[in-house]
Amino acid sequence: MTHLPFAELHLHLEGTLEPELVMELARRNDVTLPYRDVEELRAAYAFRDLQSFLDLYYANMAVLRTRQDFADMTAAYLARAATAGVRHAEIMFDPQAHLVRGVPLEVVVEGIASVLATSEDDHGVSTLLIAAFLRDRPEDEALDVLDRLLARGAPIAGIGLDSAEVGNPPARFARLFARAREAGLHLVAHAGEEGPASYVTDALDVLGVERIDHGIRSLDDDALVARLVAEQVPMTVCPLSNVALRAVDTLADHPVVEMLERGLNVSVHSDDPAYFGGYLDDNLDALGSSLGLTREQRIRLAENSVRSSFLPADRREELLAQIAAASA
Numbered sequence: 001m002t003h004l005p006f007a008e009l010h011l012h013l014e015g016t017l018e019p020e021l022v023m024e025l026a027r028r029n030d031v032t033l034p035y036r037d038v039e040e041l042r043a044a045y046a047f048r049d050l051q052s053f054l055d056l057y058y059a060n061m062a063v064l065r066t067r068q069d070f071a072d073m074t075a076a077y078l079a080r081a082a083t084a085g086v087r088h089a090e091i092m093f094d095p096q097a098h099l100v101r102g103v104p105l106e107v108v109v110e111g112i113a114s115v116l117a118t119s120e121d122d123h124g125v126s127t128l129l130i131a132a133f134l135r136d137r138p139e140d141e142a143l144d145v146l147d148r149l150l151a152r153g154a155p156i157a158g159i160g161l162d163s164a165e166v167g168n169p170p171a172r173f174a175r176l177f178a179r180a181r182e183a184g185l186h187l188v189a190h191a192g193e194e195g196p197a198s199y200v201t202d203a204l205d206v207l208g209v210e211r212i213d214h215g216i217r218s219l220d221d222d223a224l225v226a227r228l229v230a231e232q233v234p235m236t237v238c239p240l241s242n243v244a245l246r247a248v249d250t251l252a253d254h255p256v257v258e259m260l261e262r263g264l265n266v267s268v269h270s271d272d273p274a275y276f277g278g279y280l281d282d283n284l285d286a287l288g289s290s291l292g293l294t295r296e297q298r299i300r301l302a303e304n305s306v307r308s309s310f311l312p313a314d315r316r317e318e319l320l321a322q323i324a325a326a327s328a
């Protein structure tokens with residue numbers, strides 16, 4: 001069976017940096033890393049929690065210096081995503097993580113955007129770009145970076161909120177999200193990955209987000225689940241990520257199928273595929289073998305992914321028709 005067409009809605013571009021590319025870019029840019037080879041680097045990919053992952057994720061970004069580096073990372077992701085059935089990708093990147101290292105905003109944005117511009121022709125993948133802001137850094141810094149992105153006409157369709165969740169509640173970023181909304185941008189936020197269900201409520205009510213990234217901790221609160229079902233709030237769930245970061249013990253314990261059966265508007269995504277053991281197809285295959293995800297459920301996840309995207313109605317209909325044709 002060929003892959004069903006999917007929309008990838010929860011993907012950190014910097015999380016697609018495969019160990020081989022990390023080492024290649026380190027050589028190219030003369031960056032010294034504390035690993036002799038790919039195997040040593042790969043051995044560091046054992047995480048206790050979100051923070052232990054973030055430490056390595058930010059450290060590896062040291063190899064990203066030039067427009068070409070950002071372009072190469074983006075092109076490698078799109079080529080791999082296309083083989084997974086991804087036909088549309090809403091891609092997050094972390095501008096602050098590069099600015100604090102002294103990499104200019106235009107290098108980051110132009111490097112990424114130059115490749116996205118031809119992605120439909122080159123890979124058959126339409127794309128939207130989402131600037132994600134780091135919740136463990138000050139809101140004023142995020143406001144400044146958002147203003148700079150808007151001032152230079154960066155091709156972003158929305159903003160997100162990521163990085164260390166616990167202790168950094170959504171309400172800290174109310175002004176940022178208000179400004180992005182005024183600018184006509186779409187709004188998403190990570191909530192309920194490690195943080196409590198109340199962060200999901202606040203992301204909806206204080207930030208006004210249209211989609212929740214992760215949201216699995218919502219299951220601790222029945223009233224919240226009822227609301228999420230009633231409002232059909234899109235939730236982008238990342239099973240391999242949750243196991244890698246120990247938010248969930250094993251894939252067999254993952255709640256995504258239960259969420260689907262309870263009527264939540266969930267779709268499955270890959271988060272940081274280079275770090276967590278795989279891309280969209282790998283996540284779906286793993287759910288098939290560990291949770292017995294049925295073909296019918298897989299089709300529903302594909303449809304949800306397209307309906308939860310920020311695509312215009314005509315492109316959504318086109319993708320839904322492709323799903324129907326592929327599942328006939």
Ligand code: HPA
Pocket residue numbers: 012015050057162163164190193241271272
């Ligand atoms: O999985 C994640 N969670 C929060 N922030 C992140 N930034 C990159 N990946 C992640």
Ligand SMILES: [Zn+2]
Pocket residue numbers: 010011012162190213271272
């Ligand atoms: Zn994420």
